[in-house]
Amino acid sequence: MQKSILILGACGQIGTELTLALRELYGNEQVVASDIREGTDSLMNSGPFELLDATNYEAIEDVIMYHEIEEVYLMAAMLSATAEKFPERAWNLNMNSLFNVLNLAKEKKIEKLFWPSSIAVFGPNTPKDNTPQSTIMEPSTVYGISKQSGERWCSYYYHKFGVDVRSVRYPGLISWKTLPGGGTTDYAIEIYHAALEKASYTCFLNEDVKLPMMFMDDAIRATIKLMDCNPEKISVRSSYNLAAMSFSPADIxxxxxxxxxxxxxxxxxxxxxxxxxxWPSSIDDSKAKEDWGWESKFNLENTTVEMLKHLPSQSH
Structure with a gap:
């Protein structure tokens, strides 16, 4: 099936792999990558690219009109650790970019929208184990506050204006293809690089802090699966809990x-x-399983095998 897709923030950690996966699925020319900077060779050489600021409404609208875009994936964001250093910049990027695409969908300029949330929406008062789909949030980080606000806006635009917006709360993501992008769970990528390069690593978290994690292939699969799902099956319009594995630095x-x-x-x-x-130590994602058949494929053991197998071929 042909569809025209725009990815905002395509050069980031998730955006890069999502772009390539969507191009493989729908054809290179159908998936327009965009970001404020150019990306990897594989991203730049495999299909159309637009230099685009996700906070610029008119610029996004122009690209949507020009390429006759039907679906937008908004992957541009400032992540948790970086956002703590630049709170207002993080808020402006994370919220204005979301308003832009929600309003374009409200104006019927696009048909469908994906926006990622995060386990950062949960806070110190959230139940830590098997965190429910609906629970106390009260995030205490800039990133978490922007993600929780984003979830409320997504739900509002769906109920008020019928905007078909879909979302998952990503756990920490592990990938050998792209370098980490300034998140708190990035140790789980750095540790593999360090193991191969110098057989030692100094971790910026305590050894026993358990966090929900996911291998990038699972995250990309979940994203595409949710976007392909019949809208009638989607009962959550804020953001779905998503889980695969939970581990600590000592476990990894x-x-x-x-x-x-x-x-x-x-x-x-x-x-x-x-x-x-x-943040939670484990996540209950039974709603995603129930509504659209979500199932993870990677645990810690096969993630480690994949990471150690592929990383030496990456240039550092």
Whole structure:
């Protein structure tokens, strides 16, 4: 089936892999990548690209009209650790970009919209284990506040204006294809690089802090599956809980040591430890399973195998 898709923030950690997956699915010319900077060679050479600021309504509208875009994936955002350093800039980027695409959908300029939320919407008062779909949130980070606000706006635009907006709350994401983008869970990518390069790693979180994580292939699959789903099956218009595995830095280092026995990890927690402590340790995603048949494929063991197998071929 042909459809024309625009990805805003296509050069980021998720955006890069999502763009390539969608191009493979729908054809290179059907998927327009865009960002405020150019991306990897594979992204730039495989299909159309537009230099585009996600906070500029008119510029987005022009690209949508020119390419006759039907669906938009808004992946542009400032992530948790970076957002704490630049609170107002993070709020402006994360919220204005969302308003732009919600309003374009409201004006019927696009038919469907994907916007990612995050486990950062949960806060210190949220039940930590098996965090329910609907629960106390009270996020205490800039990123979490912007994501929780975004969820409320998505729900509002759906109920008030019939905007077909869809969302998942991503856990920490692990990938060998792209470098981390300034998140609190980025240690889970850095640790593999360090294991292969110098067989030692200093972790910025405590060894026992368990967080929900997901291998990038699962995250991309979930995103596309939700966007392909019949709208009548979607009962959650804020954002769906999504889960795959939960582990701590000690767990991941043990799984690496099975392959690299001399690997050593030391711990030097920084401000990101405080962020991690406010997040859930595991997520209940039964609603996503029930509504659109979500099922993860990767656990910690096969994630470690994939990471160690593919990373040496990456240029650092």
């Amino acid at each position: 280092s043990a799984s690496i040591k099975k392959h690299i026995p001399n690997f050593k990890v030391s711990y030097s927690p920084d401000f990101r430890q405080g962020i991690a402590e406010t």
